[in-house]
Amino acid sequence: MSKVNKISANVRQFPLVDQAEQAEVDLFSQHQGYVIPEYIDANLIHTLRNYQNQAIGNYHYTQTHLKPSPQHVLFNMATGSGKTDLMAGLILYLYQEHNYRNFLFTVNTNSVLMKTKDNLVSKSSDKYLFQDKIEIDGKRIFIKEVERFPRIQEANTIYIKLSSVQKVSDDLFVLKENTMGLADYENQPVAVLADEAHHYSASTKSEKEAENTWESAINKILRARDDKEQKNLLLEFTATVDFDKETIYNKYRDKVVYLYPLNKFMYDGYSKQVKRIETSANDKDKMLNVILLSQYRKYFAYAQGVTGVFKPVIMFKSPKVAVSLEANKTFNELILNLNVGDLISFIKHQQLLDSNDSSALQLAYNYYLQNEDKLANIVREIKHDFDPRNVLNANDTSGNILEKGQYKALNTLESPNSLYRVVFAVAKLTEGWDVLNLYDIVRIEQEALANKKATMIEAQLIGRGARYYPFELNGQKSYKRRFDGETSNKQLLLETLHYHTMNEPQYLKQLVGALKQMDLPTGQDKKNPPIEIKVKSAFKKTDVYKTGKIYYNEAEDVADEWFDSIEKYGINHKTDIYRSLNYGSREVSYQASVETVETKTIGIEQFNDRYIKKAIQRLEFYQFDNLKKYLPLLRSMKDFIYGKNWLNAGNLKLFLTIPKEYKSRDITADEILKVTIDLLKEYEVKFKSGYVKKRGTNKFVGYPISEYLSNYNKRIPEYDTAALSNESTQKVAVYDMAEDFYVYDRAIVNKLEFELIERIKAHVSELKHKYNKAVYLFRMDENMHRESIKSEKLKLHQYGLRINRAGEKVDVHLQGFQPDFILFLEDSEFYFQIFIEPKGMSGERFVSELWKQDLLLYLTDNQDKMEFQDDEKNVRISGLKFYTKDDSQKTLEQLFKMTEIKGINDEPDGLF
Incomplete structure (x- = not known):
């Protein structure tokens, strides 16, 4: 990408993003201060990160504050940033807030489809993203995978159909029995979740005719209910979209709802660091180098207090299946013939080479030479860990990958039960692979190309491999880097992906160019002694x-005795409770936006302690055994409901703000109960966050x-690629400080x-x-x-x-x-x-x-x-x-x- 094009991409305008961000800080906007509904995090395995919450917040803004609300949006988010977690959260959001029951997940590869099946519908999978028991407003919600959305639908049920975009297109354009035709998408509202969406713009890009039907099919589904009140939705997700192309930018300019680029994802600490080991060594020597580094990484992790299983994985990337199979054979022979004498000779020879300036490899070499008396045991452990049974070749003679048993093995590499330490694969392994404990990628040189397309594939693979591995340290997990800025070697060995590649100027120029084009920050793993x-x-x-x-x-x-009342949790609980009735979707006698509806506040005579008790029954948090964890002085549920220090339910009065034309009799028991449930859900958040020990x-x-x-x-962190977020202020350098007001002789600071x-x-x-x-x-x-x-x-x-x-x-x-x-x-x-x-x-x-x-x-x-x-x-x-x-x-x-x-x-x- 030229410099001019790069600059133009950076200044592209996306109105939905700008409007949502402005509404978030505008004191006069009803969207200001929007908090993601509690039921989303409560029903997901992973707590959503700040940026994922922001993505849902932006989408909520488009669906509630824009008229008409957009049917088609795009989430442009970095590889590894948790797009599937976001999809799971959006499914719950659309179900609860907008009454969508039918969800079509579609993607262009079977590998991603199989992975997503584990994520969204396979409760037995370790990768399942929902809680075993999904509960919203006290109701049990069920998720069912279907091939066709049922005409008669069960209550409290979310239906998910997973299909490749090819099959969706075929079913739409070729009439067959028991498949979903256009009429199915007309009969009931459907929300389409389209992953790897850059593949769906083929006609926009004027590419091959065969793929033209994909974009056409998705658009037909989207428009199928345009004449109905509840329309179909299309939510696209991709990490890769070329906004430099005018046709692509024009298509998505008004559809991009959230942007989270790769460089920001990495800068925020949610990934490994990435270092390149550039070497002139042949493939066999690179294999031995990476074995030594990987095994030392494992030893180092346990020495630093990493608990549980720490199993760093190596990937050997080849350009062709035949080359990969041959490299696999060479590797197995290397492990079989490894002995102490040859190992010592190899390490000493490597240390003499001027070209070997890798900081990580030098640490590994020093470790083995300092433990020469233990090398016999170390060699035995290497032979065991890298035995052919622990090597996975993700190829077959037809070049297909990520199929059946291979798919399962590749996507459970970080499982404690998996023994695999090595993966051999061709360059196609770029989408749908989210292994976290990948620490080394080795480029096999034989027949490898050094053109722009090949290096871009490498750059994309590096981006996927950079996903952070949440290893346990002293019993604690972290999902962000822990050691940024440390002078120890923890970050280099526990939080860094190493890409082992060749030291050839033209190839490196193209690789660095591809990394820059992706805004993927990397640097050479060269000796960088602390200053x-x-x-x-x-x-x-x-x-x-x-x-x-x-x-x-x-x-x-803070002693438990301090938590003796509801006020100690930061809850301003008064006997007179003032709430607003959610009347936004209700018809009123004149057409007006919610913002201009005249209101009044009335007392709700029928409100009493029964509503409190019923709301408590519907909320799992308020089971006594659970509540006691946060309210240690609580004696009983009766004490919680009626005690003067707690809810004091016998003395509560409810006042509701309602449209001026409403009468008291218009307020239903269900509405009063919902207001009560919402109040207790807000209190739940306060109880959880307010119970602190320091x-x-x-x-x-x-x-x-x-x-x-x-x-x-x-x-000093060293990167030679990517325009880091706010690089003009964040780039770190060392400055001499002669002035006496600054107490240190030098400053290592950012701009x-x-x-x-x-x-x-x-x-x-x-x-x-x-x-x-x-x-x-x-x-x-x-x-x-x-x-x-x-x-x-x-x-x-x-x-x-x-x-x-x-x-x-x-x-x-x-x-x-x-x-x-x-x-x-x-x-x-x-x-x-x-x-x-x-x-x-x-x-x-x-x-x-x-x-x-x-x-x-x-x-x-x-x-x-x-x-x-x-x-x-x-x-x-x-x-x-x-x-x-x-x-x-x-x-x-x-x-x-x-x-x-x-x-x-x-x-x-x-x-x-």
Whole structure:
């Protein structure tokens, strides 16, 4: 892709995305503050991630706030980002909110179809995405796989038909018995979930005539009920769509409802890192290298405390089936003939090669040579682990892959019961394969092509292999990278996919180009020793370093005895309950949008404790044994329903906001019950989030600067591909820091952080004029004390914080956080410690971090509520708004006012 084309793709406009995002932050929009319904997460195996919730939120906006609501939308989301989890959530959403019962899942390959069958309808599969028991509003919901949607449908049932797009097209255009023709899609509303949707734009792309019928078939289904009130829907999903082509962009411009590109997915930490090992070694030597690395990766994992089964998988990618079969034979012979002497000779020879600069391989070599006395056992273990029985060749003589038994083996590789460590496959293995514990991909050179098409296939395969493996560490799983920024080797070996390829300039140029085109961030796995960051000797001689302190608030244990009432969970429960009746879909006597309906509030005389009891019966959370987990002082259900500290049901009165023309008798018992159920579901969320075992306090403790500001090591992340999200602010580099106000000799920071340092530097002289004893900027990098438990002390925790400056309720976040910078000021009267946190992100990630900003501003607004030790009266602690690019939030203006120096109009000419 040319530079011009790339730029044009980045500036493409997608109105649905823009409108939904604007509505999310618009205080006057009814969509503002929309929360994904609780029943979605409650009925899925996996808790949806923030970006998946945002995708559902965007779709909800299009279906409830746009008239007419779009029938056809596209979710353009990265490989590995959990599109099938999102589909499962959307199925529940469309069933409950829009009364869709029939869902057609379609895709162009049988391999993806079989995988999705496991995901959506096969309850016995380890990959099934729904809970065994699906329950919404107290009703059991059933999922049934069908070949044809039944004319007479059972209550509380979701019907799912899974079919290839080829078969859907054939059934539509060729009349046959017991197949779904166009009339079936006309009779009942259907929501089509079209995966790998880039294959359905063949006619748009003017490609081969045979595929033209696919797009035509899907469009016929979509339009089949256009004359009816409830229409058919089409939800497309793909990671690959070429918006640079005008025809494709014009087709999808008004249909894209959510964008989550691969580079953002990887930047957000939901994938492995990707490193290339570029080598001149022949295929056989590459095989032995990757065996040694994979086995060392396994040993390293267990040494670091990884629990459960850790089984790193290798994939050998060949251009042709015959080549793959031959490579498989060579591999088996290599394992059979492996011995200690040859292994030692091989490692020592590899270490002598100038071309072998791989950091990961050097770690493996050193391990084996340092354990030479154990090599006999290690060789036996290698022979056992890589025995031919543990090698899977995903090819047959016809070139088909992912079929029958091979499909099952390939899609259960991370299962503890699977013994496979190696997969041999051709380059077609790009869609439908979501193995997580793939750590090494090796390019077999024999007959391999180095053209643009071949390297793009490789790049797509790397993207799939980069999916994060949620291994257990000390009994805990994580679904995001844990070790970003660490100087240890944990990230390199436990959170990195290595692609072993050839060191040939023209090929590498094309591969890097393909990776850039995909925005897939990778770099060479070359030796990258950490850089030592030192505290300046001049600063060590100052009184600030010798006797000064930095202050953070303490966290305290919360005893069960504290949870003695409903208010302790952040629930403002009053005897007079005010709710709105959901009357949006009901007919009124005049045509008007919901927003303009005149309303009134009336008391509901028929409301009593029976509605509370009935709602509790329908909600599984409120079974006493479960409720007791979150309300430890609860004595009985009677106590919960009638106790004055809890629901106090005997004294509750319900008031409903309803359309002005409604009368009390218009309110049905079912509507009152639904309002009650919704209320208790909101309380359920509060009970779960409010039952916490630690919380912040207003007690601030000073920690000696000399103990906590110390020399530390840090690596610079190196990537040579992809335009990372916000690259202009996020790219990390090392800078020499000669100025005395910065206490370290160097700074390893991103561009946004460096911009902040430079802007503060421009006003140091003014600060020194007022704060004549000390003006220092501390970089609080967690690397400087990562291995020390005491680093947990250097974190801020929320305390006394329920309402922010805008008067909005703030969710409680138990995890502490360490702002990146502290501006330390001292004059003859007091210490002044100001926390500063740069934030280069935007959109959803920025919003998810705003609780940190609320805490920083709370410090500033509540100085009088802080408590210090008796000898620490002259301490002032404040926080600033997030510092963003070009100071868009006017953070420095806040700083200048706080420190009472001028400067907002005195920026030097030409600064940024």
